């Protein structure tokens with residue numbers, strides 16, 4: 465019997481899931497991808513956009529042609545409602561029925577938790593989306609014209625620790641290149657109990673190595689910090705400190721998108737999808753999720769809440785398992801159980817002209833190993849990976 469699989473989202477998780485479904489199922493079944501954008505944006509390169517090192521064209525490509533060449537339908541539209549009991553979704557004002565659903569809609573930045581936060585209704589910059597990174601470029605240029613204190617931070621409850629770490633180190637590097645280190649001192653403010661904790665309890669010796677990089681770059685670090693309010697020119701912490709700034713880029717807390725969050729039977733209060741080790745929801749076994757849309761419980765206590773980052777590699781690996789398991793269910797084969805904690809971890813953290821390559825057998829503890837390679841080769845590895853990723857994905861190779 466011909467089945468219809470609807471994939472919501474066309475980024476790291478959705479695109480990988482769709483292409484892998486095409487690979488496993490051929491043209492015997494219908495795969496339909498729905499996304500509100502027909503462009504793929506390579507988000508890891510957003511850390512360079514504010515400095516004018518990348519333009520949008522450098523890091524984007526069009527999704528529909530590479531799906532359509534494989535017999536996969538692309539539908540541009542906004543998902544507005546899920547009705548899992550009826551096995552249908554609403555895309556704009558039309559309905560779409562499915563036999564299997566893959567939720568890969570990522571997060572939406574939530575700036576509302578901290579008064580004054582964010583580039584839309586608040587006073588701070590951000591780099592979570594392309595538009596935000598482009599706006600941050602204007603704020604950075606203003607900083608160069610009239611230097612003063614710069615803050616890079618992470619809001620309480622966020623998971624954006626690696627992104628903020630990279631951006632702080634890149635900002636310090638760019639300011640140093642322009643001889644502005646003293647005129648524009650950088651402070652890094654994070655809920656993490658130590659730099660390199662990343663919301664996952666740390667990663668081998670990453671904490672030690674990153675603290676040394678921060679010290680060398682002249683960045684002041686404030687850990688275990690809860691940003692409670694931002695006013696024009698001041699970031700306030702819950703211990704009463706008021707940090708003055710001329711430039712402040714604060715990464716937000718993330719939530720699931722509204723139509724997903726509304727299906728309370730399968731989501732957390734923040735709107736992330738609760739899945740089993742097969743990436744299925746318990747209530748609706750034909751509904752799967754992958755990528756940032758998936759809830760991963762924090763592995764330990766922190767005074768200021770820290771969420772677990774869902775990195776690009778992790779998102780793609782979850783998507784591969786989802787595609788395999790849907791195909792296995794259709795073909796009557798045994799599915800694979802691989803929870804996020806057991807997926808291997810890969811992340812290259814850039815610091816401008818140096819960095820840190822991180823790799824381990826398991827995303828979360830317990831791990832058998834956590835390899836860390838600090839040095840200039842990490843910067844070049846990040847640049848090379850960007851080129852490799854865009855070249856392969858533009859050709860539909862995942």
Ligand SMILES: Cc1cc2nc3c(=O)[nH]c(=O)nc-3n(C[C@H](O)[C@H](O)[C@H](O)COP(=O)(O)OP(=O)(O)OC[C@H]3O[C@@H](n4cnc5c(N)ncnc54)[C@H](O)[C@@H]3O)c2cc1C
Pocket residue numbers: 472473474475476477478498499500501507508509510511541542543544568569570571591592593627721754755756757774775776777778779810811812
């Ligand atoms: C600045 C930045 C730097 C990063 N750096 C790294 C890095 O160096 N290494 C790394 O491993 N990871 C990095 N990440 C994380 C990585 O980008 C994410 O893991 C990845 O984007 C997750 O993919 P996803 O498909 O789950 O979600 P997303 O990439 O957020 O994609 C969500 C998809 O859903 C679609 N969508 C959302 N809402 C709707 C709706 N209502 N209707 C229809 N479609 C919808 C969107 O159009 C999009 O296609 C970075 C992220 C950022 C923001």
